[in-house]
Amino acid sequence: MKIENCVAVVSGGASGLGAAVVKDMTKSGAKAAILDFDAENGEKLAAELGDKVIFCKTDVTDAASVKAAIDRTMEAFGAIHFAVNCAGVASPKKVIDKKGNPMPADFFNRVIQINLVGTMNVLSLAAVEMCKNTPTEDGEKGAVINVASVAAFEGQVGQAAYSASKAGIVGMALPVAREFADYGIRVNTIAPGIFMTPMMAGLPEKAQQSLAAMMPFPKRLGKPEEFAMLVRHLIENPMINAEVIRLDAALRMAAK
Numbered sequence: 001m002k003i004e005n006c007v008a009v010v011s012g013g014a015s016g017l018g019a020a021v022v023k024d025m026t027k028s029g030a031k032a033a034i035l036d037f038d039a040e041n042g043e044k045l046a047a048e049l050g051d052k053v054i055f056c057k058t059d060v061t062d063a064a065s066v067k068a069a070i071d072r073t074m075e076a077f078g079a080i081h082f083a084v085n086c087a088g089v090a091s092p093k094k095v096i097d098k099k100g101n102p103m104p105a106d107f108f109n110r111v112i113q114i115n116l117v118g119t120m121n122v123l124s125l126a127a128v129e130m131c132k133n134t135p136t137e138d139g140e141k142g143a144v145i146n147v148a149s150v151a152a153f154e155g156q157v158g159q160a161a162y163s164a165s166k167a168g169i170v171g172m173a174l175p176v177a178r179e180f181a182d183y184g185i186r187v188n189t190i191a192p193g194i195f196m197t198p199m200m201a202g203l204p205e206k207a208q209q210s211l212a213a214m215m216p217f218p219k220r221l222g223k224p225e226e227f228a229m230l231v232r233h234l235i236e237n238p239m240i241n242a243e244v245i246r247l248d249a250a251l252r253m254a255a256k
């Protein structure tokens with residue numbers, strides 16, 4: 001689909017990969033709604049980008065909160081064409097801690113709620129609006145991009161909850177794409193390796209260098225703009241559907 005004059009909702013758009021997508025969308029002539037619970041960064045980015053961007057304080061785990069954000073986007077821009085699901089948390093925790101205590105069920109549930117249920121909340125509510133769009137010549141009405149992780153395939157020790165949530169996103173990729181084929185909405189998933197976002201920038205210089213050394217080529221962390229570049233391509237290329245694409249410089253995570 002052409003991006004110009006379309007509208008994207010970007011969950012997690014206040015920071016990191018999502019913020020890069022919001023900036024890229026506006027550069028390509030689209031409007032964007034940032035759905036994020038970080039009001040400080042979200043408002044700041046929206047103000048920086050002008051009247052093409054709105055910020056909607058949203059908790060993706062809460063369907064009513066997502067619905068309110070989708071309604072506000074419809075009021076502001078009149079349509080939704082793309083949903084990019086970047087909201088997520090990477091909280092590590094072992095299944096059994098050093099003192100022999102099991103992982104609290106609440107912890108596991110919280111990660112699944114944000115990363116997996118949050119993705120379904122945003123994609124389902126946004127797709128209801130996409131169905132109302134006039135189709136392009138190719139019959140397209142919209143595109144959904146979900147964000148998994150290489151941890152969906154080779155999760156490390158401490159990533160049981162995170163990997164389970166991201167593997168859930170990979171698991172729903174095909175059935176959702178098959179279902180939405182009837183509506184002219186494509187569904188693709190990006191599984192990033194390691195990208196330099198605020199989460200990673202917070203690590204000590206030494207840890208950043210050791211992560212970069214693990215990357216086969218290029219030997220560095222990914223840039224958020226490179227993630228946004230793939231989002232743009234997935235929207236623009238009508239033949240890519242139901243794909244899960246690793247964006248990882250050939251990285252295969254070790255056990256620890």
Ligand SMILES: NC(=O)c1ccc[n+]([C@@H]2O[C@H](COP(=O)([O-])OP(=O)(O)OC[C@H]3O[C@@H](n4cnc5c(N)ncnc54)[C@H](O)[C@@H]3O)[C@@H](O)[C@H]2O)c1
Pocket residue numbers: 011012013014015016017018035036037038058059060061085086087088089090114118147148149150191192193194195196197198199200
């Ligand atoms: N950065 C990486 O190396 C990397 C690698 C693989 C996958 N990912 C995935 O990419 C996505 C974006 O990661 P990032 O590095 O940009 O992280 P980030 O922490 O910079 O951004 C995540 C955003 O999600 C928002 N968020 C968290 N919980 C939310 C909720 N309940 N409701 C609404 N917003 C919420 C945060 O406020 C934040 O703005 C995540 O799903 C992450 O798991 C990132």
